[in-house]
Structures are given as structure tokens and as C-alpha cells.
Amino acid sequence: MTATIGHSSILLAFVIALAGSVIPILVPRDANERYLRFARWGILGQFILVFLAGSALVYGLVMTDFSIRYVVFNTTRATPIYYRITGLWGALEGSLLLWEWILIIFSGIVAWVYRDRHREMMPWVLMVLSIVSAFFLGVIAFVSNPFEIISPVPMDGRGLNPLLEDANMMSHPPLLYTGFVGLTVPYAFAMAALIVGKLDDAWIVTTRRWTITAWFFLTMGNLVGAYWSYHVLGWGGYWAWDPVENAAFMPWLPATAFLHSVQVQERRGMLKVWNLSLIIIAFGLTIFGTFLTRSGILSSIHAFSSGPVGIVFLCFLAFVLLCSFGLLAYRSDHLKGQPELDSMVSRESAFLLNNIVLVSALFTIFLGTIFPLLSEAVAGVQVSVGAPYFNSVTVPLFILLVFLMGVGPIIAWRKASWDNLKRNFLWPTAGTLILALGLFIWTVREFWPLLGFTMLAFVAFTILYDTALALRARRRIAGEGIVSGLITLARRNQRRYGGLVVHLGVVLIILGIAGSMTYSREREATLGLREHLTVGPYLIQFEGLRGKQQPTHYLVEGDFRVFKGTQEMGLLSPALKFFPAQQAPVGRAVYESSLSEDIYLILSGFSELDKNHATLKVLVRPLVIWMWIGGFIILLGTLVSILPFREKDRGSKMED
Amino acid sequence: MALRRLIVTLAVIAPVLWLLAFGFQRDARHINSPLIAKQAAPFTVTLFDGGKLSLSDLRGKAVFLNFWASWCPPCRAEARDLEAAWQKVKDKNLVFLGIALQDTEKDSRAFLEEFKITYPNGRDESGKIGVDYGTWGIPESFFIDPQGRITYKHVGGIRAALVIAKLENAAKGIVSAQEGKGDFVPVR
Numbered sequence: 001m002t003a004t005i006g007h008s009s010i011l012l013a014f015v016i017a018l019a020g021s022v023i024p025i026l027v028p029r030d031a032n033e034r035y036l037r038f039a040r041w042g043i044l045g046q047f048i049l050v051f052l053a054g055s056a057l058v059y060g061l062v063m064t065d066f067s068i069r070y071v072v073f074n075t076t077r078a079t080p081i082y083y084r085i086t087g088l089w090g091a092l093e094g095s096l097l098l099w100e101w102i103l104i105i106f107s108g109i110v111a112w113v114y115r116d117r118h119r120e121m122m123p124w125v126l127m128v129l130s131i132v133s134a135f136f137l138g139v140i141a142f143v144s145n146p147f148e149i150i151s152p153v154p155m156d157g158r159g160l161n162p163l164l165e166d167a168n169m170m171s172h173p174p175l176l177y178t179g180f181v182g183l184t185v186p187y188a189f190a191m192a193a194l195i196v197g198k199l200d201d202a203w204i205v206t207t208r209r210w211t212i213t214a215w216f217f218l219t220m221g222n223l224v225g226a227y228w229s230y231h232v233l234g235w236g237g238y239w240a241w242d243p244v245e246n247a248a249f250m251p252w253l254p255a256t257a258f259l260h261s262v263q264v265q266e267r268r269g270m271l272k273v274w275n276l277s278l279i280i281i282a283f284g285l286t287i288f289g290t291f292l293t294r295s296g297i298l299s300s301i302h303a304f305s306s307g308p309v310g311i312v313f314l315c316f317l318a319f320v321l322l323c324s325f326g327l328l329a330y331r332s333d334h335l336k337g338q339p340e341l342d343s344m345v346s347r348e349s350a351f352l353l354n355n356i357v358l359v360s361a362l363f364t365i366f367l368g369t370i371f372p373l374l375s376e377a378v379a380g381v382q383v384s385v386g387a388p389y390f391n392s393v394t395v396p397l398f399i400l401l402v403f404l405m406g407v408g409p410i411i412a413w414r415k416a417s418w419d420n421l422k423r424n425f426l427w428p429t430a431g432t433l434i435l436a437l438g439l440f441i442w443t444v445r446e447f448w449p450l451l452g453f454t455m456l457a458f459v460a461f462t463i464l465y466d467t468a469l470a471l472r473a474r475r476r477i478a479g480e481g482i483v484s485g486l487i488t489l490a491r492r493n494q495r496r497y498g499g500l501v502v503h504l505g506v507v508l509i510i511l512g513i514a515g516s517m518t519y520s521r522e523r524e525a526t527l528g529l530r531e532h533l534t535v536g537p538y539l540i541q542f543e544g545l546r547g548k549q550q551p552t553h554y555l556v557e558g559d560f561r562v563f564k565g566t567q568e569m570g571l572l573s574p575a576l577k578f579f580p581a582q583q584a585p586v587g588r589a590v591y592e593s594s595l596s597e598d599i600y601l602i603l604s605g606f607s608e609l610d611k612n613h614a615t616l617k618v619l620v621r622p623l624v625i626w627m628w629i630g631g632f633i634i635l636l637g638t639l640v641s642i643l644p645f646r647e648k649d650r651g652s653k654m655e656d
Numbered sequence: 657m658a659l660r661r662l663i664v665t666l667a668v669i670a671p672v673l674w675l676l677a678f679g680f681q682r683d684a685r686h687i688n689s690p691l692i693a694k695q696a697a698p699f700t701v702t703l704f705d706g707g708k709l710s711l712s713d714l715r716g717k718a719v720f721l722n723f724w725a726s727w728c729p730p731c732r733a734e735a736r737d738l739e740a741a742w743q744k745v746k747d748k749n750l751v752f753l754g755i756a757l758q759d760t761e762k763d764s765r766a767f768l769e770e771f772k773i774t775y776p777n778g779r780d781e782s783g784k785i786g787v788d789y790g791t792w793g794i795p796e797s798f799f800i801d802p803q804g805r806i807t808y809k810h811v812g813g814i815r816a817a818l819v820i821a822k823l824e825n826a827a828k829g830i831v832s833a834q835e836g837k838g839d840f841v842p843v844r
Contacts, residue, residue, distance in 0.1 A: 297679025314676055321669050329661035370675060377678045584758055 003068050006056035007147040010097075013049035013104075014137035016042050020130030024123045036119075039126040043104070043111045046133060050104045054088070054097055057146055061087045066157060069150040070094060076159040078551050083165055089173045090160050092294055092309065093146035098174070099290070100136040102181040107133060110185055118206065124192035132184055135316050144309050162553065162579045162586050168228035176221030176248055180286040182214025183255060187283035187324075190276055194327040199272060199334055204262045209642050215259050216638040218252050223509070223631045234574075234587035236522070236600045236619035238627070241390040243298040246369045247289035250362055254282040257358040260408070264351045267413065271348075272335045273328070274355055280324040281362075287317045298372060343415035350408040357401050364393040391517070399452050402510060405503050406459035409496070410466055428461035449518040456507050456514070463500050491645045498641025505637055508630030515597075515623025524604065524617040535618045538599055539563040542616065543571070545609050553586075554578040558603045558614045562592065574603040574616075597622040689790055689809045693831045696721075696800045697788035701755060701778025704765060709753070709776060711804070718827040719751045719800040720819060723780075723791050725759045726767035730839040731795045734813040735771035741816040742775045750823055752776070757786045757794060758843060786843065793840035799826040807831045812838030 020042040027035050060068045061075055061084045074087035074094070089095045107129040114122055140146065186207040193203040225248065226238035239245060258278040264271045292298060295310025341348055367374075368385045375383045410424045436454040444450045467489070474485035490497040525533045527542035534540075543559040557575040561568065569592055576585040591600040600619040607613035696719075700710040711719075722738060724731035742752045752775035756764040761779060768777055780786050789798060792811075799808040799822045807826040810818070814836070825832065 291676070295676075295679065297676065297682075310680060314673065317676075318669075318673050321673075322666070325665040325669065326662060329658050329665055332658050332661050370672075373675055373679045376682060377675055 002056045002060045002063075002065055003147040003149055006053045006060075007141070007145065009049040009053040009056070010137055010141045010145075010147070013046045013053070014134060014141050016045045016049070017130050017134035017137050020046075021127060021134050024127040033119075035123050036126070039123060039130070040111045040115065042130065043107050043126065046137075047104050047108045050097075050101055050137075053147075054101045057094060057097060058085060058088055061085065064157065066155075067149055067151070067153045068146075069148040070146040072150055072154055072157045074157065074160050076157040076552070079157075079160060079165075080551075082170065083160055086164070086169045086173075087160055089177075090164055090169070093140070093144045093148075095173065095177075096136060096140050096144060097146055099177050099181060100133065100140060102174075102177055103129070103133055103136065103184060106181055106185055110188075114206070118192075118202070120196050121189065121192040121198060121203065124195045125188045128188035128191045129184065132188075139309060139312055143312055159552070159579075162577065163232070165552070166228065166232050168224055168231065172221060172224045172228055175217050175224055179214050179216075179218030179221050180251065180289065182210060182217055183251060183279070183283050183286055185210040185214070186258070186279050190279045191324065191327065194276065194331050197331065197334060199331065201262075201266045201269070204265055204275065208262070211255070211259055211262070212638060212642050215252075215255050216634070218255055219634060220631065222249055222252060223627070227628060227631075230624070232588070234589035234602050236520075236589065236591075236602065236621060238516075238624075241368070241385075241387050243369050244289075244293050246365055246390075247285075247292040250365060250369075251282050251285040251289060253358045253362040253365075254278045254285065257355045258282060260351055261355050264348050268339055268348060270338050270341075271352065271355070272338060273332070274352075276328055276335075277325075278355070278359075280321075280328065284317065284321050284324070285362075287313065287320055291317055292369075298369070345411070345416045345421070347408060347411050347413045347416075350404055350411055354401070354404050354408065357397055357404065361394055361397045361401075364397070365390065368393070395448055395452075398510070399448070399455050402452070402455040402459055402507070405506065406455070406462045409500060409503070410462050424466065425462065428458060428465045431461045431465075432458040446518070449514060452510070452514045456511055459503060459507050463504060467497075467500065490640050494641055494643075494645060498637050498639075501637030501640055502634050503637075505630045505633030505635075508626045508633060510630075512623045512625070512627030512630065515626070516621045519622045520619060522617065522619045524615065526605075526613060526615045529612045533616060533618060535599075535620055537565050538618070538620065540572075540601065540616065540618055542612075542614055544612055545606055545614060546573075547609050550577075552579065556585075556603075556606060556609070558606060558616070560601055560616065562599060562601075564599075569599075572601050574601045576603055576606070591621075593625045595625060598624045689835060691790060691798075691806050692809060692835070694806060695804050696798065696806050697785075699785045699788065701753075701780065701785070703776050703778045704761075704768060705776065709778060711800075714751050714753070714800075715804060716802050717749050717751050718802055718823055719753060719798075720823050720826075721789075721798040721800060722752070722754045723757050723786060723789070723794050723796045723798075724754060724767075725757050725794055726763040727759070728794050728841050730813040730841060732767075732771075733839065734795060734815075735767070735773065737814070737816040738819065739771060739773050739775070741819040744816070745820060745823065746775070750827065753778070755780050755785055757791060758783065791843055793842050795840065799823060799832075801826045801829045803829065805829070805831070808836065810836035810838065812836075812840035814838055 020039050023038065024035055057070070059065075060071050062081060064071060064075055064077055064084070066072050070091065070093055071087075074090045075084045079087075087094065089098045107126070110129065111126060114125075118125070189203040189207045193199055225245070229240070230236070230238040258275060261271050261275050261278060265275050291310060291313035294313060297310065341352070343349065368389050371385045372383055375381050406428070412420045432454055435457045436450065439450060439453055444453060470489055471482060471485040474480045474488055478488070480488060521535055523533060523535045527533060529542060529544060532539055532541040539562070541561045541563070543561055545556060545558055547554065547556045549555075555575055555577055557573040560572050560574070562570065562572055572590045572592060574590045575588040577588060578585045587602060589600060589602045591598045598621045600621055602617040602619070604615040604617050606615065696711060698711050700708055702708050724735075738752070738754075754773065754775065754777035756777065756779045759779065764777070764779055789796070795813060797810040797814050797819070798806055801807050807830060808822045810822075818836070822832065
């Protein structure tokens with residue numbers, strides 16, 4: 001029953017989406033109004049049906065309806081309710097339904113919010129959204145159907161992959177998918193602008209909040225994924241340059257470039273082709289990402305089981321790229337006649353360089369990701385590309401990016417005079433050089449870490465200095481103190497100050513990455529009872545093993561007392577979980593965080609419980625906590641950027 | 657002008673798409689073994705019957721080394737075949753050695769009993785032997801010649817006839833050019 005409701009809803013929604021995709025091409029020009037109304041009803045119809053289908057699957061999961069194959073493979077009777085719900089996106093078929101669900105919600109919002117605006121573009125926007133929706137609905141309906149029935153009905157399910165039984169499972173995929181799907185909206189507007197020929201900044205201004213929001217979710221999705229890896233997987237790392245991780249990160253790069261580059265088009269009418277290309281590439285990469293995860297062409301620990309779905313996604317990717325770039329080429333004559341760069345030392349050129357660096361990073365990561373394929377296709381040689389390659393090519397690029405984060409927001413438009421540069425950068429640069437000297441004298445001697453930390457300090461100093469100057473002006477003009485001054489500044493120029501706060505958040509994240517990449521230490525040893533292991537200032541003493549039965553697994557914990565110097569930090573108990581359906585145990589590492597470093601304990605192995613021997617691996621990871629703090633700062637900055645603050649006396653430009 | 661751009665775009669996108677399509681034709685997890693014609697890595701296993709066995713003890717004889725696990729269906733499928741092959745050749749100067757990977761002692765013993773395996777079997781407790789031989793899918797079978805060189809590797813289920821044929825090749829020191837493939841499951 002549930003499965004039938006779900007499957008038929010999807011089929012019906014697919015038909016509606018298909019109609020919405022095709023009709024704008026068929027109707028005559030002046031029937032736009034009629035089409036618009038039809039399209040809006042169509043989206044509403046899809047919305048209701050997809051909601052119905054999604055709810056059906058969630059209902060099936062929560063009620064452990066084992067007549068549905070998907071439920072069998074993703075839950076058991078013993079699975080707690082919250083993990084049953086996350087089962088919705090635990091495997092391939094359900095994850096596509098989640099994607100479509102988010103897509104139709106966003107399409108609905110677009111159809112509603114812009115119902116009285118952009119009359120010329122809206123039919124095409126809704127058409128593009130319908131095409132994407134039709135694709136996903138088609139895949140769900142015909143290729144990987146979550147509502148497939150299984151007969152005879154089994155007594156119990158196989159369960160969610162135990163690695164997915166974690167709180168982060170509730171946030172990471174939805175956040176990431178929201179980011180991916182969010183990029184569809186600016187893409188649809190870009191396509192509409194190309195089709196209609198309205199290539200000024202209307203489509204950019206309209207989608208500004210969408211872009212920022214999508215970027216925010218993409219950033220958070222990746223960050224939570226890194227946190228999950230660090231927190232759960234038990235190897236003390238947060239990023240492995242795994243193909244699927246790269247697939248989630250790659251759209252972020254052109255999205256970031258796009259976010260910044262559109263400001264140049266708004267101000268000066270430049271970089272139009274860049275902006276259109278960037279959003280096409282960003283959206284294309286989201287499709288590429290889902291393709292990579294589901295096709296099985298590259299081996300990855302994240303990959304869903306492969307099937308015919310890969311070929312379908314590749315075809316859609318080809319369709320998207322060819323149509324989008326085809327349209328761009330078709331309209332290329334209209335995109336000429338833009339102003340030239342006045343000077344290499346200007347905000348425009350900083351943004352241009354920003355684009356170039358981000359696209360270069362994207363290219364190198366993309367190349368590294370598909371290199372195994374390339375090498376085998378061309379030379380028949382099997383290689384795998386790992387962290388060393390990615391780290392060596394991305395570190396210099398990202399340090400350059402950090403530098404641009406410091407220069408970009410402050411440097412003048414058009415042409416920065418020497419006076420202007422001196423006024424804005426003298427003190428921050430001086431402070432940075434002093435700090436760099438201090439770091440060098442203290443302990444940071446290696447080139448890349450020193451350069452990295454120096455650049456991060458540069459960004460922080462430029463932001464603080466610029467804000468301090470603005471606050472001083474507020475105090476002089478209106479007698480405002482620091483807090484009210486900050487509030488006024490943020491209200492009057494949300495974009496700028498929201499952006500600066502986000503930059504600070506990014507600085508903190510990169511600080512955490514730089515610290516943990518450069519100065520981590522590790523040691524491993526097998527300890528008997530009361531024996532200890534030392535790493536740096538830490539002493540870890542083994543106190544015994546404990547085993548106990550949990551609802552879904554058998555848990556073996558090792559108790560370790562941690563001392564820092566003479567101070568006791570407490571008892572940490574890393575564990576190994578033994579699931580009945582899996583032969584190898586799942587590790588649960590534990591760690592203690594402080595602002596300066598994390599001490600991370602992994603139970604690698606143990607003897608029989610009564611013999612009380614344990615193999616312990618200890619990692620000391622500096623500055624990691626700043627990555628998560630940076631994430632919160634980014635949240636704050638994004639809110640400042642997009643929340644609608646109303647200024648009573650200001651006739652602000654209607655941006656939406 | 658527009659046409660030229662279109663062609664350039666196509667010229668860039670098409671090869672990438674072709675490359676991705678090429679990816680469908682190969683198994684991403686398949687890794688060609690660099691170990692063929694190289695010396696087999698030494699190891700010592702504790703046998704289920706008791707006692708220890710080192711690979712170096714088996715110098716002078718051709719060895720059929722088989723990695724398996726009780727939870728692996730293709731291993732179950734080939735188990736009877738392997739025992740049958742052993743029965744055929746056990747009077748000759750050939751050795752069969754099975755190594756249980758990523759398995760518990762209880763389950764391994766149950767497996768051996770179920771299929772009435774009589775040739776020596778041990779357990780790879782630390783996982784090091786599996787790593788040394790680069791096992792990525794089980795069952796995996798290695799054929800080692802009397803001088804300790806790997807002559808053939810077969811990933812996946814193997815039939816008795818092939819076992820005997822390759823083992824005789826190994827005894828003569830003949831190295832196979834190609835790896836063999838059958839049904840397998842990836843290691844955890």
C-alpha cells in the first residue's frame with residue numbers, strides 16, 4: 001500500500017514535470033502568461049506528489065514495513081527511530097528521493113516568490129527547474145526505485161550500515177544536498193537569461209540570496225562531513241581526498257568564485273562570460289558529483305552500490321553541459337562590449353585573479369580525481385592518486401586565495417592609488433610582518449606553514465583594521481560605541497560585513513587545517529594493564545577492557561587515563577563495536593579538545609577480554625577545534641549577509 | 657564566431673565525457689598485482705591443527721596459497737573443488753595452504769569442518785599476510801614455485817582443473833602472463 005502510493009506519486013509527478021519541461025518550447029510567445037500559470041500549478045502538483053512519496057517512504061521506514069525492499073536494506077526492528085528516518089538518505093534510491101524533495105521545495109519557493117516578477121524569464125526558469133526535476137523523477141520512477149517490493153516479506157531488515165549510525169548522518173547529507181540543489185536556482189536563472197537574451201545583471205541580483213544560501217549549505221555540508229570523519233571514523237583525519245569527497249568539494253570552488261565574481265558584473269558590467277560559465281560549471285559539477293558517487297567508475301569508501309544509474313546520470317550530464325555551453329556560445333556575441341580592466345592593482349583584478357585561482361584549484365582536483373581513469377584509458381597503467389598530490393597542488397593555491405581574501409575586500413575599485421594602498425594596508429602589513437617574525441623566532445621555521453600562518457594573520461589584520469577605522473568613523477559621526485557601531489555598519493552594508501565575518505570564519509578553518517597538517521604527532525603501542533604511553537606532554541595509562549551488549553552491537557571499550565604534565569585530564573574510552581552483520585568491527589575513537597590541540601585515542605585492537613592487553617594509537621592534532629569554530633562564524637556571517645534588516649531612513653536598492 | 661566557440665566547447669567537453677563513459681568498462685576495484693614473478697613474501701601462520709608453518713619451510717615444493725574467509729560466498733563455492741584438487745595431488749611434491757583472512761577462529765573452524773578440508777589452514781591474525789600479498793578481493797589464490805617465486809595469481813573462485821594445471825606449471829617454474837579472475841567479494 002505504502003509502496004504503491006509512493007511509486008504512483010512519483011510516476012504522476014514525473015509526467016507533470018515532463019509536461020512542464022516541454023510546453024514552453026511548444027507554446028507561442030504570447031501565451032507566456034498561460035504557461036506561467038500552468039507551470040506554477042505543475043510545480044505545486046509535483047510538490048504535493050513528491051511530498052506524498054517522500055512521506056510514504058519515511059512512513060515505511062519508521063513503521064519497518066519490510067514489504068518495501070529499501071526498508072529491508074536500511075533498517076532493522078532494533079534501529080532507533082531517528083536512524084530509521086535517516087535511512088531515507090542512507091542508500092542510493094532514497095538519497096535521490098531526498099534530492100528531488102529538496103529540489104521541488106526550492107522550485108516551489110521560486111515559483112511563489114517571483115510570481116509577479118521577471119515575467120519574461122520566469123517561464124524559462126520554471127522550465128529548467130522542471131527539466132531537472134523530470135530527470136530525477138524519471139530516475140526514481142524507472143531506474144532506481146525506492147518503492148520496489150520484496151517478496152516474501154522478511155522477518156527483519158538488514159539494517160543501516162553501522163558507520164552511518166551517527167548523529168552526523170542526520171545533518172551531513174541533507175546539508176550537502178541542500179547546497180547542491182540550491183545551485184540549481186541560479187543556474188536556472190542563468191539559463192533563462194541566456195534563452196531570453198537578458199544578459200545584464202538582473203538574473204544575478206535576483207539570485208544573490210539563493211547563491212549565498214546554497215554556498216553556505218555546501219560549505220557546512222563539507223565541514224560536517226569532515227567533522228564526521230574526524231569524530232567517528234577513528235583515523236584522526238578529516239579529509240582524505242577520496243573521489244566522493246572531491247566530488248562534494250568541487251562544486252564549492254566555482255560556487256565561491258561565482259559568489260564573488262558576480263559583484264564585478266553588478267558594479268562594472270564585466271566578467272559576464274566568467275559568471276555564466278562559473279554557474280554552469282558549478283551546477284554541472286553537482287550532477288557530476290552524484291554521477292561519480294553512484295556510477296562505480298572510481299572506487300571510494302563513500303560510493304553507493306553501482307547500477308545502471310551511472311549511465312543515465314552521464315547522459316544527463318552530457319545533456320546539461322552541451323545545452324548550457326551551447327547556449328552560451330550562441331549568445332556570445334551579445335556578451336561582448338564590456339569595459340576593460342583599468343589597472344592590475346584594483347578590486348576587479350583581485351576578483352579576476354580569485355576566479356583564476358579557484359578554477360585552477362578545481363582543475364587540479366578534477367584532474368587528480370579522474371586521473372586513474374585517464375591513466376588506464378590512455379596508457380593501460382593503473383595508478384591511484386592520493387593525498388600527497390592533492391596537498392602539494394592545493395596548498396600553494398589556497399594560500400594565494402587567503403592572500404586575496406585579505407586584499408580583495410579592501411582594495412579600491414578601478415585603480416588603487418599608492419595613497420589608497422598605503423592607507424588601507426600599511427598597518428595590517430606591518431602587523432603581519434611582526435607576527436611572521438615572531439612565529440619564526442618561536443618555532444615555525446618551515447616555508448609553507450610560515451607563509452600560510454602569515455597570510456591568515458594578514459587577512460585577520462586587514463579585516464580588523466578596516467572595521468576599526470569604520471567604527472572610529474561611526475563614533476565621530478554618531479557617537480556610537482563599539483557594539484552599536486558594529487550593528488549600524490552591518491545593517492548599512494550587510495553584504496560587506498557579512499562577507500568579512502565569513503572571511504574570518506574561513507581564516508579560522510584554514511588555521512585549523514594548517515595547524516593539524518603541519519604539527520600532528522602520533523604514536524602506537526600495545527599496552528598491558530597499568531602500562532603507559534607518552535606523546536609530547538601527554539601520558540596515557542591503560543586501565544582495562546570492558547565489554548557490554550548494546551541494542552544493535554557488542555561494544556568493547558578500553559579505559560585510558562590521560563595526564564597532561566601532572567594534571568589528570570580524565571578517563572577516555574575508545575571502543576570497537578562488533579555488529580552481527582559485519583565481520584570487521586567499527587571503531588569509535590574518542591578525543592579531548594582544547595583550543596590549542598586535540599588528543600585523539602584509537603583502540604586498534606585488543607586481546608581476549610580477560611587478558612587485558614590493548615593496542616592504542618594516540619594522535620595529537622593541534623588547532624583542530626578552530627575548524628569547527630570557524631564553521632559557526634561562517635554561519636553568523638551568512639546570517640548577517642542575508643537576513644532582511646530594514647533601515648527606516650534608507651532607500652535601499654531593491655535587490656530581490 | 658558562435659560556431660567556433662561551440663566547436664571549442666565540444667572539443668573540451670566530449671573527451672571528458674568519453675573518459676567517464678570508459679570508466680564503465682572497467683572494475684574500479686580491480687588492481688593488477690605487481691607480485692607476479694616476484695618472490696613471495698615470507699610469513700608464519702599458526703595452523704588450526706596446531707603448530708606453526710612458515711613459507712620458508714615449503715621451499716623446494718610448489719605451493720598453492722589460498723586466501724579465504726567463512727563469510728565469503730565464492731570461497732564456499734570453491735571449497736569443495738579445492739579439497740578435491742588436494743586429494744588428487746597430495747601424494748606429489750605439492751603443497752596446499754589456506755589462510756583465513758578477516759575471520760574469527762570459531763567461524764573459520766566451522767567452515768573447515770563443513771567442507772571437510774584436510775589440507776593445512778592457518779589464520780592471518782594481524783592481517784599482515786593479506787596486506788603483504790595485496791589481497792583486495794577474496795578468495796585469492798597464489799601459485800608459488802619451488803624457488804619461492806609467485807607464478808600466477810587468481811582473484812576469485814577457482815576450479816580444480818585450473819588449480820592443478822597452474823600448480824604443475826609452478827612446479828616447472830613457468831610464470832603466467834595474465835592474472836585470472838573469477839567470482840569474488842571485496843575485502844573489508
